[in-house]
Amino acid sequence: MGPWIALAIFVITYGAIASDRVDRTLAALLGGAVVILLGIITQETAFAAVDWNVIFLLFGMMVIAGVMRRTGVFGWLAIRTVRLGRGDPLAILLLMAGVTALLSAFLDNVTTVVLLVPVTLYIATTLRLSPIPFVLAEVLASNIGGTATLIGDPPNILIGSASGLTFVDFLANLAPVVVVIFVVSAGAMALVFRGQMTVTPEVRAAVLAIDDSEFISDHRLLRVSLLVLALTVIGFLFASVIHQQPATIALLGAVVLILVARLDPDELIREVDWSTLLFFVGLFVLVEGLVATGVIAALGTRLVEITGGDQAVTTLGLLWLSGIASAFVDNIPYTATMIPVVEQLGTAGLKTDPLWWSLALGACLGGNATIIGASANVVAASAVARAGHPISFTLFLRVGGLVALLSLLISSVYVWVRYLV
Secondary structure, eight states, X not given: OHHHHHHHHHHHHHHHHHHTSSOHHHHHHHHHHHHHXXXXXXXXXXXXXXOHHHHHHHHHHHHHHHHHHTTTHHHHHHHHHHHHTTTOHHHHHHHHHXXXXXXXXXXXXXHHHHHHHHHHHHHHHHHTSOSHHHHHHHHHHHHHHHTTSTTTSHHHHHHHHHHOOOHHHHHHHHHHHHHHHHHHHHHHHHHHHGGGOOOOHHHHHHHHTOOGGGTOOOHHHHHHHHHHHHHHHHHHHTHHHHTOOHHHHXXXXXXXXXXXXXXXXXXXXXXXXXXXXXXHHHHHHHHHHHHHTTHHHHHHHXXXXXXXXXXXXXXXXXXXXXXHHHHHSOHHHHHHHHHHHHHXXXXXXXXXXXXXXXXXXXXXXXXTSSTTSSHHHHHHHHHHHHTTOOOOHHHHHHHHHHHHHHHHHHHHHHHIIIIIO
């Protein structure tokens, strides 16, 4: 009965998370607690299952992002982008999408969206245009850009920690296809939104007159935080050379930044998104219940039987399965569930590297299809709705679905050519 009970708890918890009727963190923690209380796994096994490399990597980057938020650099960057676009709404939209994609590669995409959406609302209001096209473009770009690196999107952090793949591995294997996907997606978004991007010369002049110097509130803190962020990223690049895990590097960067900037650590720690970190803890325990009872092993065996053990069919099947699944459920719990399945497929004799990249591409890019597919989507939609501009499920699907479909098609060709031919 153990496997069926573990599976039932997982499905009920997953359903609660997907419904948005129960706080996802509470659902994950309750599900994990029930797994322990029913004796499916022991508390010691549950605690050992938590991937602390993931938890502390996220914690460190959240602290660094929190310090950078205080400098006003993100607002300054947005206004400079407006200047670069010469006040043309479509050019601004595409440039803001590019900035978002780049930032999301080095800060997690939820943090990037949280920082840029308020500034975007301000820009759209000044342009006297709906902010929805701008925010949609940024959200989609954040999920695309975050796919390129180990730290850009939570699914990649999970995959990197489980597989041992480094920051350089992610950059070398995913960045090339992400650049292509972004360019194609930007072109698609330009076609979709071009009819909504008209402003008068007077409005354009008002936007260009905005003083960007007002946004930088602390120049010293900005210089220090940019230096520490740069050194942290360099540390990620050379993590395998110095034999350190990304979590250690991120934590070191966060601590050094707090010390050098002479900030109050208590205040910064209170600003950390503890809800997300505890959500991960609950997920790790839930998935361990499936692993310990043999559910994951059985699923891996079944997948091998369905695909006949064919590397190409399994790899591309995993890419599309991940893309479709991540369109309707949060890609974080989905990835946490599929990681042990990939490990089981490796045990069955398949090469795991193509499988890891397919899982990463599918989980990160498929989340663009719907408003509930990724955490960044939900966060951005909530922010825009509070400003009086709700984004409907169908509107998001019309744009995001197109971008997700193009992304998965390009990814399929890339995976086939690079890993399977």
